[in-house]
Amino acid sequence: MSDYILSVIPADQQWQPSRTAADRLTALATELCPRIPNGTDVRVDATWYDALTAVDPGECLESITCPLCTAAIDLQWWADLLEDNQGPTFTTLATTTPCCGGATTLDTLHFDEPCGFARFELAIWNADRESFTPTELATLAAALGHPVRQIRAHI
Numbered sequence: 001m002s003d004y005i006l007s008v009i010p011a012d013q014q015w016q017p018s019r020t021a022a023d024r025l026t027a028l029a030t031e032l033c034p035r036i037p038n039g040t041d042v043r044v045d046a047t048w049y050d051a052l053t054a055v056d057p058g059e060c061l062e063s064i065t066c067p068l069c070t071a072a073i074d075l076q077w078w079a080d081l082l083e084d085n086q087g088p089t090f091t092t093l094a095t096t097t098p099c100c101g102g103a104t105t106l107d108t109l110h111f112d113e114p115c116g117f118a119r120f121e122l123a124i125w126n127a128d129r130e131s132f133t134p135t136e137l138a139t140l141a142a143a144l145g146h147p148v149r150q151i152r153a154h155i
Ligand SMILES: [Zn+2]
Pocket: 066, 067, 068, 069, 070, 071, 097, 099, 100, 101, 102
């Protein structure tokens, strides 16, 4: 069985909340995310990462294009990168593109489905919703005390 994950991450890649702020975010996200009728319970996990970690859309990701030459980047290159980094954590986002050999950073690649890098993630598993509205994101940001982004994943 596959899982749908809706993740909330800080807009600033390096930012990490206090436990109290994360608890406020968890409580609000839990309130906003009903369970799927007859489905399993919604699970909300808060995770602090030691290093920058890719919050990847998984099977939702269909294409990546190069910000330098606009060529399509092989999804296998991305998958290998996540595996090589085991975690998938990164000490640096600096990279060399496989298409044109240009120097860029991973967070500037054009993902067709948003992908994020963060040191904190609130992952909401199998909720009966695909995403948060801009208004809800603003209330989540207020609970956390920091602007947030959302990443949808199917794994
Ligand atoms: Zn390129």
